[in-house]
Amino acid sequence: MSTTRANYLYPSIGMGLILASIIFVVVLVPRMTFKPAKPKDLRDYTAQELRGRQIYKREGCWYCHSMVSRPQDWDHGPKSKSSDYFYDEFHLVGSERSGPDLANIGGKFPDQYHMLHHQNPRYVKPGSNMPRFDYLSNQELIDLTSFIQGMGPWGTRAQDPETGKLRYARLEKFTWTTGPLKGTEEVLAKWNLSPEEQEKLNVSRYEQHNEVPYKYKTEIEELLFGTSHEAQAARGTLLNIVDKNKIAGVDVTEESLEKKREEDSTFSAWTEKDFKEPAVEPADPLEVKVLMTKRRYANYGKGLFNNECSACHGLDADGHGQAAFTMTKRPANFWDDKFKNYNVDTWYWRISRGVPSTQMPRWEYTLTAEQRLTLAAFLKYVSQNKGLGKLKGMESDYGKLPSQAAPALPAPAPSVKPSPTLVK
Amino acid sequence: MDARLETTFDAADTAFESGWWDRFLAWMDVEHSASKRFMISGAIWALTGTLLGLLAATEYWAPDLVHGVAQLSFGRLRPTHINVVAFGFLSMSTVGAIFYVIPELCRTKLHSERVGNILMLAWNVVIVAGIFCLTNGITEGREYAELPWFLDIPMLAVLLVYCWLIWMTVLNRKEKQLYVTIWYVAGTTMWFPIVYFIGQKVFFSMPGIGDAIANWFYGHNILGLWFTTNGIGLTYYFLPKITKNPLYSHLLSIVGFSTIAMFYTPTGTHHLLQSPVPEWLKAVAVISSVMLLVPVMSVLVNFFLTMKGKWGMLGTNIPLRFFITAMWFYLLTCFTGPFQATRWINWYLHFTHWVVGHAHFALLGTFGFVAWGAIYYCVPRVSGRQWYSRRLANAHYWLSLVGTVIMIVALTVAGLIQASAWEEGTPVYRGVIMVSPFMLMRAFSGLLIVTGQLLFVYNVFKTLIFVEDPLEDPLEEAAPATVSMGATK
Numbered sequence: 001m002s003t004t005r006a007n008y009l010y011p012s013i014g015m016g017l018i019l020a021s022i023i024f025v026v027v028l029v030p031r032m033t034f035k036p037a038k039p040k041d042l043r044d045y046t047a048q049e050l051r052g053r054q055i056y057k058r059e060g061c062w063y064c065h066s067m068v069s070r071p072q073d074w075d076h077g078p079k080s081k082s083s084d085y086f087y088d089e090f091h092l093v094g095s096e097r098s099g100p101d102l103a104n105i106g107g108k109f110p111d112q113y114h115m116l117h118h119q120n121p122r123y124v125k126p127g128s129n130m131p132r133f134d135y136l137s138n139q140e141l142i143d144l145t146s147f148i149q150g151m152g153p154w155g156t157r158a159q160d161p162e163t164g165k166l167r168y169a170r171l172e173k174f175t176w177t178t179g180p181l182k183g184t185e186e187v188l189a190k191w192n193l194s195p196e197e198q199e200k201l202n203v204s205r206y207e208q209h210n211e212v213p214y215k216y217k218t219e220i221e222e223l224l225f226g227t228s229h230e231a232q233a234a235r236g237t238l239l240n241i242v243d244k245n246k247i248a249g250v251d252v253t254e255e256s257l258e259k260k261r262e263e264d265s266t267f268s269a270w271t272e273k274d275f276k277e278p279a280v281e282p283a284d285p286l287e288v289k290v291l292m293t294k295r296r297y298a299n300y301g302k303g304l305f306n307n308e309c310s311a312c313h314g315l316d317a318d319g320h321g322q323a324a325f326t327m328t329k330r331p332a333n334f335w336d337d338k339f340k341n342y343n344v345d346t347w348y349w350r351i352s353r354g355v356p357s358t359q360m361p362r363w364e365y366t367l368t369a370e371q372r373l374t375l376a377a378f379l380k381y382v383s384q385n386k387g388l389g390k391l392k393g394m395e396s397d398y399g400k401l402p403s404q405a406a407p408a409l410p411a412p413a414p415s416v417k418p419s420p421t422l423v424k
Numbered sequence: 425m426d427a428r429l430e431t432t433f434d435a436a437d438t439a440f441e442s443g444w445w446d447r448f449l450a451w452m453d454v455e456h457s458a459s460k461r462f463m464i465s466g467a468i469w470a471l472t473g474t475l476l477g478l479l480a481a482t483e484y485w486a487p488d489l490v491h492g493v494a495q496l497s498f499g500r501l502r503p504t505h506i507n508v509v510a511f512g513f514l515s516m517s518t519v520g521a522i523f524y525v526i527p528e529l530c531r532t533k534l535h536s537e538r539v540g541n542i543l544m545l546a547w548n549v550v551i552v553a554g555i556f557c558l559t560n561g562i563t564e565g566r567e568y569a570e571l572p573w574f575l576d577i578p579m580l581a582v583l584l585v586y587c588w589l590i591w592m593t594v595l596n597r598k599e600k601q602l603y604v605t606i607w608y609v610a611g612t613t614m615w616f617p618i619v620y621f622i623g624q625k626v627f628f629s630m631p632g633i634g635d636a637i638a639n640w641f642y643g644h645n646i647l648g649l650w651f652t653t654n655g656i657g658l659t660y661y662f663l664p665k666i667t668k669n670p671l672y673s674h675l676l677s678i679v680g681f682s683t684i685a686m687f688y689t690p691t692g693t694h695h696l697l698q699s700p701v702p703e704w705l706k707a708v709a710v711i712s713s714v715m716l717l718v719p720v721m722s723v724l725v726n727f728f729l730t731m732k733g734k735w736g737m738l739g740t741n742i743p744l745r746f747f748i749t750a751m752w753f754y755l756l757t758c759f760t761g762p763f764q765a766t767r768w769i770n771w772y773l774h775f776t777h778w779v780v781g782h783a784h785f786a787l788l789g790t791f792g793f794v795a796w797g798a799i800y801y802c803v804p805r806v807s808g809r810q811w812y813s814r815r816l817a818n819a820h821y822w823l824s825l826v827g828t829v830i831m832i833v834a835l836t837v838a839g840l841i842q843a844s845a846w847e848e849g850t851p852v853y854r855g856v857i858m859v860s861p862f863m864l865m866r867a868f869s870g871l872l873i874v875t876g877q878l879l880f881v882y883n884v885f886k887t888l889i890f891v892e893d894p895l896e897d898p899l900e901e902a903a904p905a906t907v908s909m910g911a912t913k
Contacts, residue, residue: 027622034705091566095695125853131491132492265446307854420458
């Protein structure tokens with residue numbers, strides 16, 4: 001079609017009007033009508049947090065860490081509300097998630113964990129591909145950490161709508177203002193304490209926090225015996241792990257397995273009974289099956305442990321991780337006799353809640369209930385067998401240790417060998 | 425070389441005897457010089473931008489490679505890469521081509537060569553300053569709008585002057601008819617400053633999460649109402665011109681033009697579908713995103729039917745090959761785009777590498793190829809010189825094509841892996857470790873693309889700056905007289 005005498009004026013005016021009305025609707029109308037209310041449960045940023053936010057923006061953290069918790073994000077805490085952004089001047093919502101969402105990050109990890117993580121993420125997360133921010137000054141690292149710890153319902157900015165006080169106790173009190181943080185002198189000084197002083201430190205650490213983990217006991221029971229959709233789905237995955245266990249040359253019929261399950265419920269087999277390896281390998285196929293199931297299960301937890309925990313607790317779970325001596329309080333050695341008597345509830349609770357006053361994170365926000373349960377199984381296995389036992393060298397279903405292992409720290413090894421100090 | 429060009433070169437030569445200011449003015453007054461210099465800048469920024477991208481991609485895979493240097497950390501390289509590629513390479517190359525195409529279509533000269541050259545200088549200054557600011561952490565932290573406010577203002581001024589220049593050229597035209605390319609380009613000059621104005625915090629500010637609405641209104645429309653309309657407008661000129669086929673349908677071209685402005689404008693909020701912004705705004709964004717199929721399909725049907733009987737030219741004509749490749753990428757981009765903007769697919773794919781792949785599909789695969797093709801077509805016409813080497817151009821094409829395809833495949837697969845890992849309950853950072861091999865693949869594809877750009881810039885320099893005679897055949901051969909494939913009439 002070709003018009004020989006076209007009038008361009010009216011179509012142009014018409015298109016201009018359409019465009020103007022669309023812009024009016026999608027930009028100006030939201031600007032006039034969309035005004036989220038001032039949140040009651042969130043306070044404004046402090047000057048330090050604002051400085052931290054500026055660093056967060058400047059270093060481009062938001063390119064990889066989104067700051068909006070969506071309805072489908074099971075592990076990121078509550079869904080973000082529009083009022084959560086009330087105090088934000090420049091939005092940092094982000095468009096990609098190459099790292100975890102940070103809308104609810106506050107309070108999940110201890111401060112010192114963040115400080116280490118910012119300097120070199122591989123110190124605490126082997127395999128992470130986050131850049132090192134070792135060029136930031138101490139003060140900048142502290143500001144950044146204070147901003148990050150403010151985010152979300154467990155963060156320092158969350159306040160009780162009625163009393164105006166913090167809603168959740170913090171894992172660790174934020175005490176550093178300035179000082180030699182990047183160097184390891186201060187940390188090493190703490191490591192060089194006399195054994196008595198170390199023990200005193202540990203006693204206080206365990207005595208302060210002896211709350212009873214009732215909440216988690218019911219959570220585990222729900223997971224193992226509950227009828228909810230989640231519990232059944234979790235059991236389905238557990239069964240998959242069990243059923244993948246093929247034993248060469250051993251004939252286990254489905255009926256006999258089912259019978260065994262009924263009498264001591266495969267799932268409670270490892271919660272109630274111990275994980276100690278027998279002195280001699282059993283000959284009864286059913287016994288073998290149960291044993292292999294336990295090993296397989298603990299081994300799944302080992303894969304998780306390698307990825308999430310080994311940086312601090314060590315690949316052998318003996319507390320000799322590469323990042324261990326950067327910490328003011330030493331990571332636990334799971335070979336310790338003390339841990340032998342921990343039941344599954346206690347393990348589950350420790351893993352979920354973290355250990356206050358140390359750098360142990362709250363894993364309930366990062367790992368699924370089922371994953372934490374396998375981790376508990378692994379820790380039970382390690383503590384009862386004083387080491388990895390038969391799991392050593394066994395490939396885990398969770399995944400191998402990532403290729404980028406934790407880098408060695410530049411500082412010299414501590415003079416006091418971190419041997420377990422027992423606290424009864 | 426034709427006589428018209430010779431006289432302008434003589435004018436420049438005689439100016440050498442006068443003072444530096446006169447020489448500068450003469451340097452700015454040479455006909456087609458603005459177009460040429462815009463395209464040279466575009467080529468240099470193509471190399472710089474892809475190099476920055478390659479470095480960022482490598483760091484993503486090997487995070488300990490560079491450390492302790494703030495300017496080279498991933499979080500600063502990424503915005504620098506995006507801004508250099510978007511405002512430097514794509515924008516400057518297309519504007520250079522427009523400065524050649526619009527006067528041709530109007531049968532006149534560019535209204536003011538001098539203003540064009542000043543624009544070129546100002547534009548380059550903004551980008552150099554932008555690289556300095558972004559690598560040194562002076563940023564607004566809003567995607568595609570990272571440039572600080574003191575660069576936003578000159579950028580808007582540059583866009584307004586560009587608008588004035590194009591309109592003066594169009595209004596003083598000798599040709600009465602307005603071909604569809606002029607519609608696209610002249611329309612873009614009008615609406616893009618508005619979009620840019622709304623997108624910059626210094627001009628237009630919304631509180632709280634509303635800032636994200638304004639940001640993504642701009643962030644998506646820099647694609648839809650700047651790169652797309654410019655790139656499609658140019659392709660409307662080049663395809664019939666190269667193939668010597670008439671445009672298949674002028675009606676379809678008008679349908680495509682009028683619907684693109686209507687349906688592209690409200691789509692921005694589809695980047696925020698699971699964020700706490702008004703639901704009605706999301707609905708508008710999703711509907712208009714799906715409706716984008718109308719302009720896209722009308723444009724592509726028009727292009728591919730214009731190619732009727734001339735597909736054989738792809739073997740011999742390198743600029744045409746770039747345009748047609750771009751249009752195939754455009755087809756794939758715009759087929760996935762509307763679907764991934766719908767709520768349930770977005771629910772699954774949002775925040776993954778799929779989206780990054782999609783962005784490269786559109787900007788590198790489609791408009792990058794249009795920009796390269798436009799430079800290959802226009803350079804001999806604005807300089808009167810044939811390309812230095814056909815072989816280098818060919819190598820550039822294949823390296824870019826293979827690199828782009830590998831990159832898109834890697835990012836798309838990585839995105840699907842991430843999405844399914846999250847669904848399964850795997851922690852986010854484990855998902856990142858899972859896709860690490862694909863990130864290596866992406867870095868490798870970046871290496872191919874950067875190599876292509878090196879050859880390209882070398883070719884441009886040999887042709888335009890060191891002025892060496894062509895080694896081989898010209899890039900284009902005349903349209904075959906007989907219809908080679910798929911002939912119906």
